[in-house]
Amino acid sequence: MRNDGREYNQIRPVTITVDYIKHAEGSVLIEVGDTKVICTATIEEKVPPFMRGQGRGWVTAEYSMLPRATESRNVRESSRGKVSGRTQEIQRLIGRALRSVVNLEALGERTIWLDCDVIQADGGTRTASITGAYVAMVSAMGKLIEKQLISRLPVTDFLAAVSVGIVEEKAHLDLCYKEDSQAKVDMNIVMTGQGKYVEIQGTGEEAPFSPEELQELLAYGKKGASDLITVQKEVLGPLGLSIGSTDGETIQNA
Amino acid sequence: MRNDGREYNQIRPVTITVDYIKHAEGSVLIEVGDTKVICTATIEEKVPPFMRGQGRGWVTAEYSMLPRATESRNVRESSRGKVSGRTQEIQRLIGRALRSVVNLEALGERTIWLDCDVIQADGGTRTASITGAYVAMVSAMGKLIEKQLISRLPVTDFLAAVSVGIVEEKAHLDLCYKEDSQAKVDMNIVMTGQGKYVEIQGTGEEAPFSPEELQELLAYGKKGASDLITVQKEVLGPLGLSIGSTDGETIQNA
Amino acid sequence: MRNDGREYNQIRPVTITVDYIKHAEGSVLIEVGDTKVICTATIEEKVPPFMRGQGRGWVTAEYSMLPRATESRNVRESSRGKVSGRTQEIQRLIGRALRSVVNLEALGERTIWLDCDVIQADGGTRTASITGAYVAMVSAMGKLIEKQLISRLPVTDFLAAVSVGIVEEKAHLDLCYKEDSQAKVDMNIVMTGQGKYVEIQGTGEEAPFSPEELQELLAYGKKGASDLITVQKEVLGPLGLSIGSTDGETIQNA
């Protein structure tokens, strides 16, 4: 058993509070254990220059941490004058992940900005950001439907992300910070409601991992993503948001 | 009467939640109407290079807004690659204000970093930051006492800040965003528990103001600061934090 | 009596040399004691993007010091790669102050750039910059009249700035560097010819100040601003520049 009493293949308690910030078109506070992220979705009625006139939309993400989200204070990237490689890598990951389930044509020539700001960190901030940003994004799309700018949600599936890793020779699901800092292998998995992979990023810097270990991590990741999507459905259902599909079928009527 | 039913010399409802962020030595969520700021205080056991070896501590502040704290999304300063003039001006103001009531010799050679991150903005974010940062700072100093690193709070007085302004020819206390954007004269006042001034920053860019108007604004500011300090006392009292004074007398036993 | 023999409420000798730089539309060398600032006014026949098409002009300022304007050499901001918070704060102050007495509609869609470059510093560089920039700006506006681009000066009043402070428990007007570095309270006041306030920025970082002290500082500031405006009138008078007013009355015929 783990420090906090969880099973190895169990995620931490998850809470998603919708409409957390009054100005944003969509916003949530997602809490995964002690990790807390404010995700806002902003709709901008234009697309970046390189996409203009193609009739397609764009989804992009930014990620940051408050200086004291972490155990010791980290210097603001605005003070350093540049965004770190780690932050850029995470931002690109979040944006790519979210775009994978958005029908950009159906969204129309507008941009959705997803801002993920970690106010308290305890491991898994990038995966919590993806899971929370998905809900904020769908919620913002709901506003577009309310305003009759689009007629249905331009998303093709649910989407959630979770971390897995090998700590003391054992696979673990949803690592807290302490586990993460001891992990020999660390992997983030982003999956859809249909159980397809959107992103797999695994690294064994401390120790290369075998094909068998890989398979176990993939199995844990599948369970974790599925559990998170269950929470997303519970949150989005009452909002009356129906997730459509590209092939014309409705995946879920909330 | 004002839009939200307040009197002209009445502040908005204020809530200060202490220990809001688990990692920080001191932290609060301060809510002044719809303005919400997370203030954390970090104790660092060293001082900046220019102060080393003098046996004195330092207090400094950083301020930021989440991109969607405001009605339309504002670009992150980390993405722009530099901290704006406005932000720097506010940071310098917060740091200066807090230092004015800290006995830096009694603090010892350590730095207190105050991070004020606005998660939702509706006017008065810099004054809410000062008022909240004061509580976070005292709370963090309490940790130093617990660890027996210092024997009493190295602060000389309470400290709060409030905005006043002239809107449609009338003085107003604690302006919300809408009032602020219509104000011809805008002033921020930082005062101590003893009713002394720490900062006065008034600007009449739209319309120079008369000596009589100045006196009325000063009177409103005095009332607002006093009301905010009452809230600070209610929050700090139960924590058993006693605010001392430089002249050896105790200003208040909480 | 003060070191240089001045009364506490006396400003230093002031000289304003007009047309100091041949290329600029308006320019002065202002000397306030040993503080020397070159102020130039540049007229640009367009406004910043955010103001286009509104039929209004803009006034903005930049401030800098030569590296050896000060007792020890300070590193150039161009070498540092960024403008310091202090510089930005001063630039914003100068711009705001000057705009407060300009009728931007009457100026028309053009920008006036005020560049204040301190070539020798001895306290009060930002206030000397405002006082000098005012004259440079009016002088440049005179060129617009000569070219028949506007028919009268689009300014509503005179404008001057002065510092006041408390040194060794005594209020002082127009502090030189040595006095300034010993001041417990430091305040900059910008006033119009009609005795109205444009900016008040007072800070008691070293020691909060009482309402009584505030009143005394305000009185000194009023006298200082008035004395400086007398010098401005002496300089602008011979140039035949008439300062108009927004209410249709002429404030002064030079």
Add this chain to the structure above:
Amino acid sequence: MRNDGREYNQIRPVTITVDYIKHAEGSVLIEVGDTKVICTATIEEKVPPFMRGQGRGWVTAEYSMLPRATESRNVRESSRGKVSGRTQEIQRLIGRALRSVVNLEALGERTIWLDCDVIQADGGTRTASITGAYVAMVSAMGKLIEKQLISRLPVTDFLAAVSVGIVEEKAHLDLCYKEDSQAKVDMNIVMTGQGKYVEIQGTGEEAPFSPEELQELLAYGKKGASDLITVQKEVLGPLGLSIGSTDGETIQNA
């Protein structure tokens, strides 16, 4: 069959020219089809500040492209004034990958800088960089042995990287640029000589991929890495470089 006549599970022709740059301790020109990368290894007799005094070495990488390595000219990152997120992501990947097979204690307190400069790009530049940098690094370590600074190669295994992807519903090994730009799924795999995973980075931004597709991609990747390691052995063998192992056994005597 593919455009260039290859089988779907076949890598492009690979050439590794050792000692390509005369000044570097280790250097190669690696050519994978039309992709050409100069990899140099520099030995620096110190480690970064955060690692000092621990008796361990460090391996880090930098990656860049000449402006005209690509079909259209891309702006230099030095001209832009910052390193792009993509470049940083690749640099971090290369460094992490190489460190996974280096015994940092055995390396001693020195840093190996790996510079990967793409002079001509045709897909797979980051994987070619890893495969080439490995040879440059081992070659530089050979210099340390020659100078008797270390007694054996501080590497635990071979290391190579290859891309796999799904193009027109078919898995492909080692994608050239044209294939890469049409791929729905794109994955980079870094493996050791013993067939363990060091990194897996797969993304299905265009289309999430099924568990079955994942397994096929993994199988292709395994073959590709193995083929590249065969080339590495042919190159390093004649140099008399023996790859050791952490468990005391020699993996290969070249």
Add this chain to the structure above:
Amino acid sequence: MRNDGREYNQIRPVTITVDYIKHAEGSVLIEVGDTKVICTATIEEKVPPFMRGQGRGWVTAEYSMLPRATESRNVRESSRGKVSGRTQEIQRLIGRALRSVVNLEALGERTIWLDCDVIQADGGTRTASITGAYVAMVSAMGKLIEKQLISRLPVTDFLAAVSVGIVEEKAHLDLCYKEDSQAKVDMNIVMTGQGKYVEIQGTGEEAPFSPEELQELLAYGKKGASDLITVQKEVLGPLGLSIGSTDGETIQNA
């Protein structure tokens, strides 16, 4: 005699390999002794904003070194976040030199970007860059003729650059790195096929030089430039590229 057996007025062996990089419109690898530079020429069908609508083209250059082109590794300018003064000086020199023999009107409204990337340095990198860039540029212009966008080469003359210097009181032509680092006087000379000067940059920081020494250096430079132009003719001749002249005469039919 010199270290490498050369006469004092003899250049090092020179090789120019044309079409070295497949994507570029023009490209060479120029080797001058151990100095190796990749020069590419990119044709862009537009000119910088300040030149639009004038019917004239533009030629501009960028220069860089791989980190390990030199004996000890030098930090990338992209990592430093800015282009050094030395690099900018060289880039401006290369651009200016090339433009001096281009008929910008005949080129038409297009820009030629010359990228000179030093992959191995042994003195004279800037002069090798100019000599090589000239060939890459003419080669790219050949592509414009092939596409019938222009009818003849818009160049007025050949162009080559060489260094001269005074080492141990003796004039030297084409200094290698070791000679260069001992030189008291260092001069770069850019000349045309007709023997006219385009640039002379001589510096005697270590020791001012006499008029007589200047004359000897100029004579050496003339010989070096002439020898390099002979190599250029041998390379460009087989490509069938005819260098025209502004006055209607053909300078050389290759």
Add this chain to the structure above:
Amino acid sequence: MRNDGREYNQIRPVTITVDYIKHAEGSVLIEVGDTKVICTATIEEKVPPFMRGQGRGWVTAEYSMLPRATESRNVRESSRGKVSGRTQEIQRLIGRALRSVVNLEALGERTIWLDCDVIQADGGTRTASITGAYVAMVSAMGKLIEKQLISRLPVTDFLAAVSVGIVEEKAHLDLCYKEDSQAKVDMNIVMTGQGKYVEIQGTGEEAPFSPEELQELLAYGKKGASDLITVQKEVLGPLGLSIGSTDGETIQNA
């Protein structure tokens, strides 16, 4: 005859005002026609890190223009966030030139910073900077002698700089801005009191120049430098500053 009545080989009127800025160890205002530059020399009692412990001093320069030194306003480099290539080229030139006549060993481990700030520009700002900085530097060295930190001036010769150029097919000495903008060939020459060359920078971007033209420009430059040094002697003489020489002989007793 030229526009301003000068002969082709005549410099403009030159005035050098010593001790222009009170805080600097050495300072001048140099006026060459309408070009006006403030040059200050700052003595710092340390050398840059790369020179420590060698018992030698250092001389370095910075150059800047006030925004309105020129006919149209130019943007500050501090606002742009970087120093332009042109500025860096000039700074390097000034530093190199001054160092060529300083005995760095005799100076001792201290740095002389030369700041050249152009307050009004009319051509020849870099050459005026060198000529003026020389006087500021010697004047600051005089302070070191007064303080008995050194016993004699650590300079080996006088130093002045002047521009020459070809305008409308005629050689011109000391070009004003208007002449400079029409020049086909532009050359800056830095010479010592003994008539040796320190720097020659000539460029014929608009039109390559013949060996005969070069000789004529060199002759003009010699005359100009000599005339400027006559002015320097008149200024330094009364200060009692004696220019020594490295070979033990006194070049001039002022």
